[in-house]
Amino acid sequence: MSPYVIRRLIALIPILIGVTLLAFLVSRALPGDPARLYAGIQASDAQVEAIRERLGLNQPLYQQYCVYMIGQTCLGESGGGGLIRGDLGESIRTGFSVADDITARLPATIEMVGAGMLFALAAALPLGVWAAVRRGKLIDRFCRFISTLGVAVPDFWLALILMLIFFVFLGWLPGPVGRLDIKAIPPDGPTGFYTIDSLIRGQWETFRNAVSHLILPMIAIGFPAVAPILRLTRNATLSVLNSDYIAFGRASGLRGPPLYLKYVLRNALPGAVTMTGLIVGYMIGGAVLVERVFSWPGVGLYAFASLQANDYPAIQGFVLLSAVTYMLVFLVVDLVQSVIDPRVRLK
Amino acid sequence: MSALLELRGLEVEIQGLPILRGVDIEVMPGEILGVVGETGAGKSMTARAVLDLLPAGSAVSFRSCSFGGQDFIPVKARQEARGHRIGFVPQRPRGSLNPVFRVGHQLSDALRRLRGLGRRAAKKEALDLLRSVRITDPERVYRSFPYELSGGMCQRVCIAVALAGEPELIIADEPTTGLDVTIQAEILRLFGDLISEHNTAGMLITHDLGVVADVCDRVAVMYAGRVVNTGTTAEIYREALHPYANRLVSIAASLDSGGAPREIPGRVPNPGDDLASCAFAPRCFRAESDCFEQEPPLVDAEGQLAFCHHPLTSEAVSR
Ligand SMILES: Nc1ncnc2c1ncn2[C@@H]1O[C@H](COP(=O)(O)OP(=O)(O)O)[C@@H](O)[C@H]1O
Ligand SMILES: [Mg+2]
Numbered sequence: 001m002s003p004y005v006i007r008r009l010i011a012l013i014p015i016l017i018g019v020t021l022l023a024f025l026v027s028r029a030l031p032g033d034p035a036r037l038y039a040g041i042q043a044s045d046a047q048v049e050a051i052r053e054r055l056g057l058n059q060p061l062y063q064q065y066c067v068y069m070i071g072q073t074c075l076g077e078s079g080g081g082g083l084i085r086g087d088l089g090e091s092i093r094t095g096f097s098v099a100d101d102i103t104a105r106l107p108a109t110i111e112m113v114g115a116g117m118l119f120a121l122a123a124a125l126p127l128g129v130w131a132a133v134r135r136g137k138l139i140d141r142f143c144r145f146i147s148t149l150g151v152a153v154p155d156f157w158l159a160l161i162l163m164l165i166f167f168v169f170l171g172w173l174p175g176p177v178g179r180l181d182i183k184a185i186p187p188d189g190p191t192g193f194y195t196i197d198s199l200i201r202g203q204w205e206t207f208r209n210a211v212s213h214l215i216l217p218m219i220a221i222g223f224p225a226v227a228p229i230l231r232l233t234r235n236a237t238l239s240v241l242n243s244d245y246i247a248f249g250r251a252s253g254l255r256g257p258p259l260y261l262k263y264v265l266r267n268a269l270p271g272a273v274t275m276t277g278l279i280v281g282y283m284i285g286g287a288v289l290v291e292r293v294f295s296w297p298g299v300g301l302y303a304f305a306s307l308q309a310n311d312y313p314a315i316q317g318f319v320l321l322s323a324v325t326y327m328l329v330f331l332v333v334d335l336v337q338s339v340i341d342p343r344v345r346l347k
Numbered sequence: 348m349s350a351l352l353e354l355r356g357l358e359v360e361i362q363g364l365p366i367l368r369g370v371d372i373e374v375m376p377g378e379i380l381g382v383v384g385e386t387g388a389g390k391s392m393t394a395r396a397v398l399d400l401l402p403a404g405s406a407v408s409f410r411s412c413s414f415g416g417q418d419f420i421p422v423k424a425r426q427e428a429r430g431h432r433i434g435f436v437p438q439r440p441r442g443s444l445n446p447v448f449r450v451g452h453q454l455s456d457a458l459r460r461l462r463g464l465g466r467r468a469a470k471k472e473a474l475d476l477l478r479s480v481r482i483t484d485p486e487r488v489y490r491s492f493p494y495e496l497s498g499g500m501c502q503r504v505c506i507a508v509a510l511a512g513e514p515e516l517i518i519a520d521e522p523t524t525g526l527d528v529t530i531q532a533e534i535l536r537l538f539g540d541l542i543s544e545h546n547t548a549g550m551l552i553t554h555d556l557g558v559v560a561d562v563c564d565r566v567a568v569m570y571a572g573r574v575v576n577t578g579t580t581a582e583i584y585r586e587a588l589h590p591y592a593n594r595l596v597s598i599a600a601s602l603d604s605g606g607a608p609r610e611i612p613g614r615v616p617n618p619g620d621d622l623a624s625c626a627f628a629p630r631c632f633r634a635e636s637d638c639f640e641q642e643p644p645l646v647d648a649e650g651q652l653a654f655c656h657h658p659l660t661s662e663a664v665s666r
Contacts, residue, residue, distance in 0.1 A: 166405055177595055248443035252508050253430025266447050342446050342492045 023319035089313030098321025107192025109298030116222030151229025277333035356410025381563030434509030451489030461512030578651030
């Protein structure tokens with residue numbers, strides 16, 4: 001790893017400590033009592049109290065936080081645990097380690113968000129360039145319409161509408177049953193992404209199945225990203241088209257796709273890349289609702305269930321994951337910028 | 348000998364304003380034509396019309412236009428000539444190379460595009476071209492990004508790009524403005540040398556008559572969207588027929604001999620201004636009432652052509 005990357009990663013540590021504190025306090029501020037939810041409606045007060053004791057929820061807040069951060073060491077006991085050892089605690093709801101819970105669900109979310117982002121970029125970048133080149137023409141007005149729509153339509157609402165059309169009315173795509181048909185057996189592969197694993201294993205039927213389940217969530221999470229990237233790309237392209245280097249390129253015989261998709265787009269890209277980073281960070285939040293609509297078994301659905309159960313460690317784990325993702329995405333954005341434009345210096 | 352580029356009655360309007368009002372220009376094979384005139388005369392627009400690179404909202408018409416015997420009025424013919432038949436050298440070399448690609452990549456891309464070379468052959472040819480524009484360390488320049496090179500170096504690269512398609516004509520639009528004075532002379536000499544080495548013709552656009560004297564065979568002087576005077580460089584310098592051209596030459600000469608900068612009184616008209624029959628009449632020391640009332644005739648004398656009622660020679664005969 002380059003010294004630059006290492007420095008950037010080290011700089012993340014204090015920010016992440018702040019995030020843990022915030023996540024800790026916010027989850028405690030949620031209405032509801034995890035011990036009572038855990039014990040069930042019929043449990044007696046004594047039983048609830050016993051559970052509270054076992055979960056450590058009767059300790060003072062600062063002590064709970066200390067245990068969360070550095071484990072039993074905090075109480076003067078030997079033994080492990082704590083965030084510094086990579087232990088996110090145990091989920092109150094599932095009883096498993098939060099880290100394991102999240103790891104198991106992460107590929108589903110990454111597959112969905114990744115596909116959504118690819119969908120958004122594949123639509124927004126060429127359309128943005130095209131709209132700028134044909135400024136004021138039909139395609140430009142169509143793109144403005146798409147942009148307005150993208151801003152106006154919330155992703156979970158879009159998810160419901162898509163489902164209504166393509167599952168309920170047309171019956172072209174499967175309903176909200178998750179990543180595969182209920183009877184289908186998941187491919188066992190190295191990545192955890194069903195589309196890629198089934199391809200690696202050569203299981204065509206499973207691949208088709210996985211893709212058909214992925215399409216609607218992909219559009220639902222990706223569509224809201226199209227508008228901002230498209231608009232940014234269009235405006236950046238307009239100014240690139242006015243540049244001396246494009247004028248000289250044209251005068252030296254450049255035109256058509258090589259002109260627009262190579263020489264123009266590469267210069268119009270930096271804004272879109274930053275926006276993409278912002279959106280990927282935001283998509284982790286969007287995934288909560290979209291996964292809920294499609295019963296997509298990812299970290300978003302996990303976060304949703306954890307919220308309902310006041311599952312403090314799980315909520316904290318999810319917030320931390322979101323924060324880490326967000327910051328890593330921005331590191332990647334900066335690295336990509338420096339690859340796109342040699343004048344960008346990393347310091 | 349027939350002209351390589353022959354342009355008659357070129358008119359350009361941008362958003363309804365007349366920019367070019369009937370430009371006649373011809374470039375003979377192998378020669379370098381200098382196109383001079385104050386800023387705003389329409390020199391760049393003339394070049395851009397030939398390559399169909401006018402700004403959006405322009406309307407173009409020609410009375411006739413041909414290049415190497417081919418009818419050049421169809422837009423397609425002019426577009427297809429870019430890079431292939433006509434090379435272009437830009438005004439601001441540093442801004443004219445794409446900032447995010449290595450210059451070698453841009454040059455070999457041009458070679459692949461214009462000559463259909465393969466990757467390997469294009470790279471080899473690109474290095475040869477860089478050497479032919481007198482770059483002493485072509486390998487390093489090949490690997491450089493534009494921002495790592497000086498303006499003069501960028502202009503050499505641009506000239507190499509202009510040569511890449513083995514064009515019959517190279518148009519250079521103020522190729523030395525913005526460069527250091529010492530570099531300017533080098534670039535001009537390079538331009539002149541390359542035109543003869545590569546058996547092409549050149550069109551050198553400049554507002555600096557001093558530049559013309561060194562490299563151009565013939566000169567076309569533009570004023571307010573029209574060519575008012577053409578002739579061999581020697582003739583124009585000896586005694587230009589048109590009072591405007593004549594003044595430009597004498598100002599350039601007095602600057603050369605260390606005189607104080609002088610100007611022609613009055614100002615250049617803007618597009619859309621009401622023009623006298625001869626657009627230069629309001630500023631002209633020889634103007635009489637006919638200059639304001641009748642279109643100036645084309646006069647032909649001593650190898651020059653000029654549109655003028657009162658040219659600076661007694662033998663001028665009206666045609
Ligand atoms: N993009 C444009 N839109 C409108 N008018 C323009 C544009 N570019 C140039 N002009 C006008 O066209 C005239 C000729 O410009 P140009 O050919 O660039 O002059 P020159 O190269 O001789 O200095 C000028 O009066 C200028 O104002
Ligand atoms: Mg100009």
